[in-house]
Amino acid sequence: MLRIEELSKRYGRTELALDGVTLEVPAGQVLALIGPSGAGKSTLIRCVNRLVEPTSGRIFLGDSEITALGKRALRLARRRMGMIFQEFALVERLTVMENVLSGRLGYVGFWASFLRRYPDADIDRAFALLDRVGLAQFADKRADQLSGGQRQRVGIARALIQEPEILLIDEPTASLDPKTSRQIMRLLVELASERDLAAVINMHDVPLAQLFAQRVVGLRSGQVVYDGPPALTPEALTTIYGEEDWARSPAHGLAPDEGEASVEKPRTAAAVPTIHRDKARSV
Amino acid sequence: MARRRWSPPPLVANPVLRYGLYAGSLAYIALALASIHVNWTRVADGLARGWAFISGFLHPNFAARWGEIVQGMQESLTMTLTATVVGVAMSVPIGLGAARNISHPMVYLTCRAIIAVSRSLQEVIIAILFVAMVGFGPFAGFLTISFATIGFLSKLLAEDIEDADPGQLEAIRATGATWWQWVNHAVQPQVMPRLIGLVLYRLDINFRESAVIGIVGAGGIGATLNTAMDRYEYDVAAGILLIIIAIVMAAEYGSSHLRKYVQ
Numbered sequence: 001m002l003r004i005e006e007l008s009k010r011y012g013r014t015e016l017a018l019d020g021v022t023l024e025v026p027a028g029q030v031l032a033l034i035g036p037s038g039a040g041k042s043t044l045i046r047c048v049n050r051l052v053e054p055t056s057g058r059i060f061l062g063d064s065e066i067t068a069l070g071k072r073a074l075r076l077a078r079r080r081m082g083m084i085f086q087e088f089a090l091v092e093r094l095t096v097m098e099n100v101l102s103g104r105l106g107y108v109g110f111w112a113s114f115l116r117r118y119p120d121a122d123i124d125r126a127f128a129l130l131d132r133v134g135l136a137q138f139a140d141k142r143a144d145q146l147s148g149g150q151r152q153r154v155g156i157a158r159a160l161i162q163e164p165e166i167l168l169i170d171e172p173t174a175s176l177d178p179k180t181s182r183q184i185m186r187l188l189v190e191l192a193s194e195r196d197l198a199a200v201i202n203m204h205d206v207p208l209a210q211l212f213a214q215r216v217v218g219l220r221s222g223q224v225v226y227d228g229p230p231a232l233t234p235e236a237l238t239t240i241y242g243e244e245d246w247a248r249s250p251a252h253g254l255a256p257d258e259g260e261a262s263v264e265k266p267r268t269a270a271a272v273p274t275i276h277r278d279k280a281r282s283v
Numbered sequence: 284m285a286r287r288r289w290s291p292p293p294l295v296a297n298p299v300l301r302y303g304l305y306a307g308s309l310a311y312i313a314l315a316l317a318s319i320h321v322n323w324t325r326v327a328d329g330l331a332r333g334w335a336f337i338s339g340f341l342h343p344n345f346a347a348r349w350g351e352i353v354q355g356m357q358e359s360l361t362m363t364l365t366a367t368v369v370g371v372a373m374s375v376p377i378g379l380g381a382a383r384n385i386s387h388p389m390v391y392l393t394c395r396a397i398i399a400v401s402r403s404l405q406e407v408i409i410a411i412l413f414v415a416m417v418g419f420g421p422f423a424g425f426l427t428i429s430f431a432t433i434g435f436l437s438k439l440l441a442e443d444i445e446d447a448d449p450g451q452l453e454a455i456r457a458t459g460a461t462w463w464q465w466v467n468h469a470v471q472p473q474v475m476p477r478l479i480g481l482v483l484y485r486l487d488i489n490f491r492e493s494a495v496i497g498i499v500g501a502g503g504i505g506a507t508l509n510t511a512m513d514r515y516e517y518d519v520a521a522g523i524l525l526i527i528i529a530i531v532m533a534a535e536y537g538s539s540h541l542r543k544y545v546q
Contacts, residue, residue: 049457078459089454093472102468106459113464155454162458 001027001198002048002166007057009043009222017043019222021057027165028196030189032203032213032230036241040222041202045168048200049081050074061166079106082159082197084188086171088151090143090158097139099154100126103161122161129157133187149180153187160191167192167199174204181205185212206232339517340524348511348519355507356526358421359493362503366425366493367486370432375478377433378440384452385444385462385470394437401434410496421502428489428496435488439481440474447473479545483538487531494527 002025009018018040025031033041046052048059050066059066061080069077082103090099104122105113112118118126130136133153138146143154152172159167172188173181189212192199203209209216210230218226218240225239226232234246295301345352380386380394404412409430413423447470455469497505504523511519 051453051457075459075461078457081457083454083457085450085454087450089448089450091451091455091469091472092448093475094468098468102455102460103458105455105461105464105468110461110463110467113460114467158454158458168457 001025001029001062002200003060004044004048005058005060007044007047007059008055009040009047009052010055016055016222018047018054018057021219021222021224023217023224023227025166025198025200027198028193029215030192030199030201030213031215031217032201032209033217033219034203034206034209034240035219035225037204039219041219042170043222044219045083045170045200045202048166048168049078049083075106079162080165082162082164082167084152084155084159084167084169084172086174088148088155088175090151090154092144093142095140095142096130096135096146096154097126099143100129100157100161103158106162125161126157129160132191133157148176149184152176152180152184156184156187156191160195164197167197167201169199169201171202171204173208181208182211188212206237336517336520340521342518343522343525344516344518345522345526347516348507351507351510352504352519352523352526355497355504355523358424359490359497359503359505362421362424362428363486363490363493366428367432367482367489369425370429370485370489371436371482373429374433374436374440378437378444379466379470381437381441382444383441384447384449385466394441398434398438398441401430402438406431406492406496407499410499410501414500419500419502424493424496424501424503427501428492431492432485432489436481436485440478443474443477444470476542476545480538480542483534483541487534487538490534491527491531 002023004021004023007018007021008016010016021040021044033044035041043052047054048061048066050069054067057067061077064077066074066077091102094102098116101116101118101122102113104118104125108118108122127136127139130139133156135150135153135157138150143151146154167188169188173184176184185208188199188201191197201209201213203213210232213230216226216228216230216232217224218236220240220242226236228236232240237246238244293301295304377394377397380390381398383391386394406427410423410427413426413430417423417426451473452465452469455465460468493501493503494505494508497503497507498509500506504527508520508523511517511523
């Protein structure tokens with residue numbers, strides 16, 4: 001579906017932000033792109049729809065070479081790529097419905113969009129998507145009145161109404177609390193599989209990536225340094241992020257060499273914290 | 284260990300330059316004050332005339348020249364409103380072009396040049412030029428105010444567009460929207476409240492300007508005021524000034540309400 005060949009990007013005269021990235025993502029695959037800040041994750045997904053112009057290399061979406069397209073052809077190709085953003089990037093003063101329908105801008109003429117007279121089919125699509133993400137009753141609310149989780153759902157609906165072949169997702173959960181993050185990730189994964197969409201998701205939260213992605217690609221200094229299953233070994237994490245005590249995690253408890261230093265009482269059943277179910281299920 | 288001291292770093296790091304700047308500024312102020320020559324006898328004469336003017340305010344005379352005042356007001360208000368409408372209609376496209384983040388560099392430079400020309404000339408000077416070109420009367424005033432509005436509004440609109448949230452701009456661009464759709468969906472919602480506020484503010488300014496430029500022959504209430512002053516009819520002048528103040532205050536009050544509403 002998406003094929004990237006030897007993609008490089010240099011901003012000004014600084015060092016390479018992307019350095020010969022080659023990657024192939026088949027339809028239906030959810031790929032998590034991880035790596036330290038400044039590794040080039042955002043640049044990579046923005047090169048795919050050429051919000052950032054690549055310096056060299058080629059990108060194919062299906063059969064069309066994105067990197068070879070002229071201005072108008074690029075605009076039409078962008079319809080095939082849905083993008084979802086970290087800070088949601090909704091147009092704050094427009095309503096939820098207007099934000100969702102703006103995903104159809106590539107398909108409708110100027111006056112139809114200016115007068116907000118979208119084709120009936122688009123309105124139906126928009127309502128169906130709002131139903132799907134659970135926001136149908138908010139259609140006429142202004143986007144800045146919604147909570148973070150609700151906004152990201154609108155962002156997802158806006159991307160999906162384009163009827164894209166691929167989703168480019170930039171840090172979808174960075175501004176959300178842990179529970180909402182999981183709900184958003186679950187929704188994204190479900191939607192990708194329902195529609196057989198390829199999805200490239202930039203993430204900082206490694207455990208969340210492991211939980212939801214089918215494949216993980218690690219980027220460091222603009223180069224792909226890991227490409228494999230989501231079960232990342234401490235060695236793999238060191239390759240991607242650099243030296244750190246990766247073996248130590250809440251799941252594993254203390255690292256072996258620290259175990260003796262702090263003596264801990266054996267846990268009894270009563271000491272295990274109970275998890276309080278959230279009574280309000282709305283996001 | 285010795286106690287460590289801290290004070291905020293000075294604005295000018297080099298102490299010689301810093302104290303040099305202080306000394307230079309003081310010397311300049313002293314010299315400037317010394318160069319002012321006041322002729323106190325003329326000030327004393329002027330005080331008497333000033334007092335006549337102020338006492339005129341205590342007895343404003345609306346009736347004596349009522350017909351001329353009404354005509355001047357009509358001219359001024361017509362001039363203000365039409366010039367604001369035309370000025371805004373021309374400012375919006377120029378403002379879009381002058382926003383670096385949404386426009387082609389050549390368009391950007393052209394629009395910035397238009398703004399620079401409009402802003403570099405003060406209204407009274409523009410009025411003198413237009414009076415020379417099209418003759419005395421409110422049409423010269425209309426042209427003056429339209430032209431001045433372009434410089435003001437385009438610049439502030441362009442700056443507001445440049446401050447727009449890049450995330451929202453990027454998101455709409457990523458949908459495959461055309462440039463005009465992009466402006467309509469991503470730029471317009473972000474700048475509209477400020478644009479409306481600026482237009483109302485400019486309407487205020489334009490009314491006040493219409494009074495000023497009348498003095499150089501561009502018609503309106505300014506011309507009426509000038510005539511009254513020339514005839515030493517301070518009571519009539521006071522009446523005109525009071526009407527101008529009342530209208531400006533009403534506009535101020537109305538526009539602040541409207542601005543709150545469009546947020």
